[in-house]
Structure formats: C-alpha cells, structure tokens
Amino acid sequence: MKKSNRKNKISLLKRITMSPDICHGKPCIRGMRYPVEIILELLSAGMTIEEILADYEDLEKEDILAALAFAARLSRIKRIQSISA
Secondary structure, eight states, X not given: OOHHHHHHHHHXXXXXXXXXXXXXXXXXXXTSSOBHHHHHHHHHTTOOXXXXXXXXXXXXXXXXXXXXXXHHHHTTOSOXXXXXX
C-alpha cells in the first residue's frame, strides 16, 4: 500500500468513534448515533453512497468510506473460532 493511501485510511478511521454513552459503545460515525453496522447494512442492501447521503444529511462521503475502511480492517483477523452455545 502506498504511503499516501495509508495516511488517507488512517485519516478515515479517525472518523470512527466508540463511547459507552453512544449506541452502547458500538463503533459510530464521528460520535453521532450512526453505528458503522447500519451504514454497512445500507450498502449491502444496495444503496449507493449518494442515496445514503441524501437520506442522512449530516453524513459525509468520507464517513461512508470510513465505515468501509473500518470493516476492511476488522476482516483482517487471523482466525475465526466457532462459539458453541
């Protein structure tokens, strides 16, 4: 990964915040009550970035990209272990 891309990704990830007082500590966009998981669900349902931004006017394109960067980082785990009930 180029150095400028890495810097951009780090900058995007700073938009993801976690606070026990907001959405029960779930990762959210810029301290607002927009959990990353909701943004990812909207995208996976087929909404475009532009459609999401039209529906949620206080979000910015970089917020959506930050949610994707956050999800990409989480997917880099080394191993998934099954949890039995």
